[in-house]
Amino acid sequence: MSDLSNQNEDSNKHNDHQSPIKTPKQLVIAVLAAFIVPIICIVLLVEYVTNDKKMGAGSNGDTPEAVAARIRPVADQGFTLIDVNAPKQLQSGSAVYGAFCIACHGAGVAGSPKFGDTAAWSPRIAQGYDMLVLHAIQGIRGMPAKGGNPALDDLEVARAVVYMANKGGASFKEPVAKAAAPEAAAEAAMPTATPAVAAAPAAPAAAVAAGAAPAKLAADAGKKLYESTCIACHGAGVLGAPKFGDKVAWAPRIKQGPALLYQNAIAGIRMMPPKGGSAASEDEVKAAVDYMTAAAK
Numbered sequence: 599m600s601d602l603s604n605q606n607e608d609s610n611k612h613n614d615h616q617s618p619i620k621t622p623k624q625l626v627i628a629v630l631a632a633f634i635v636p637i638i639c640i641v642l643l644v645e646y647v648t649n650d651k652k653m654g655a656g657s658n659g660d661t662p663e664a665v666a667a668r669i670r671p672v673a674d675q676g677f678t679l680i681d682v683n684a685p686k687q688l689q690s691g692s693a694v695y696g697a698f699c700i701a702c703h704g705a706g707v708a709g710s711p712k713f714g715d716t717a718a719w720s721p722r723i724a725q726g727y728d729m730l731v732l733h734a735i736q737g738i739r740g741m742p743a744k745g746g747n748p749a750l751d752d753l754e755v756a757r758a759v760v761y762m763a764n765k766g767g768a769s770f771k772e773p774v775a776k777a778a779a780p781e782a783a784a785e786a787a788m789p790t791a792t793p794a795v796a797a798a799p800a801a802p803a804a805a806v807a808a809g810a811a812p813a814k815l816a817a818d819a820g821k822k823l824y825e826s827t828c829i830a831c832h833g834a835g836v837l838g839a840p841k842f843g844d845k846v847a848w849a850p851r852i853k854q855g856p857a858l859l860y861q862n863a864i865a866g867i868r869m870m871p872p873k874g875g876s877a878a879s880e881d882e883v884k885a886a887v888d889y890m891t892a893a894a895k
Contacts, residue, residue: 686751688775691761694754698745701869703762707836708740711766719766727770730763731756737876740830746875819882820889827876828886837869840894848894859891860884 619625695703695713706712711719722730734755737743744750745758753775760770824832824842835841840848851859863883866872873883 688751689754689757691754691757691759691772694745694750694758695761698747698750699758699762701837702741702745702830708830708834710741711762713762714765716767719763719768723763723766723768727760727763730759734759737827740833742827742830742871742875743877744875746830746871748872748875748877820885820887823874823876823878823882823886824889827874827878828890831870831874832890839870840890842890843893845894848891852891852894856884856887856891859887863887 619628689697700713702708702710703713706715706718711722731752733741735744735752744755753773756773760768760772763770829842831837831839832842835844835847840851860880860883862870863886864873864880873880874886876883878886
């Protein structure tokens with residue numbers, strides 16, 4: 599009995615250590631699974647990584663479509679060759695908005711009513727068409743005259759106002775250019791002759807004006823221009839403008855020297871229009887530059 603019992607125990611131990619693969623078919627399936635399962639896992643992992651949205655270098659942000667979308671407000675302006683002798687072609691309201699007004703009204707910058715925001719436009723529309731156009735042409739609070747582009751015609755500004763106001767709930771009629779009277783057009787086309795006798799008395803006056811010393815600006819001229827115009831962008835650092843009093847932002851600009859700062863402010867640079875969009879004199883613009891740089895030193 600003892601020998602039989604020992605044999606049974608040995609048999610049970612032998613069965614416990616046997617492989618789960620007992621047939622050739624099971625062996626083939628096990629071998630195939632050992633190769634196929636890892637391959638499937640690798641394929642799925644690659645698919646997951648390539649389809650995931652990545653940030654930083656190598657992301658979709660560098661594709662031509664993404665780059666074009668980022669620069670569209672500037673690229674949409676395009677480049678047009680203009681004959682200076684040809685009659686000026688007035689732009690539509692949407693064109694003026696896309697080229698200039700969108701800089702502030704597109705996102706509601708510096709307190710401007712955001713494009714399409716009926717709640718923000720409602721109290722302004724209630725003031726009436728004439729008042730809205732007057733404010734747009736002359737400027738109001740943080741908004742410079744004509745949105746910072748003095749080259750715009752009053753009619754172009756009015757069209758832009760109507761375009762934005764109508765998108766904000768108004769129903770203004772877009773203004774059209776008035777046809778010039780035939781007599782006025784003929785008179786403008788005729789050359790004018792100025793008698794030599796009439797021109798003579800102007801010579802002494804011109805000489806006096808040339809020899810006269812330029813009027814000295816008031817001490818607060820720079821501050822005055824800043825508070826009426828420059829503050830629209832420099833007050834909050836809008837569109838990359840160095841914020842008033844920000845020493846870090848102004849340091850590299852001050853390092854360039856006052857001459858270059860004056861030139862950039864007068865002629866305009868990047869998103870900044872000439873003279874900040876104002877009708878100020880060059881001396882007034884220089885005074886405003888001095889006022890802002892002094893606050894950042």
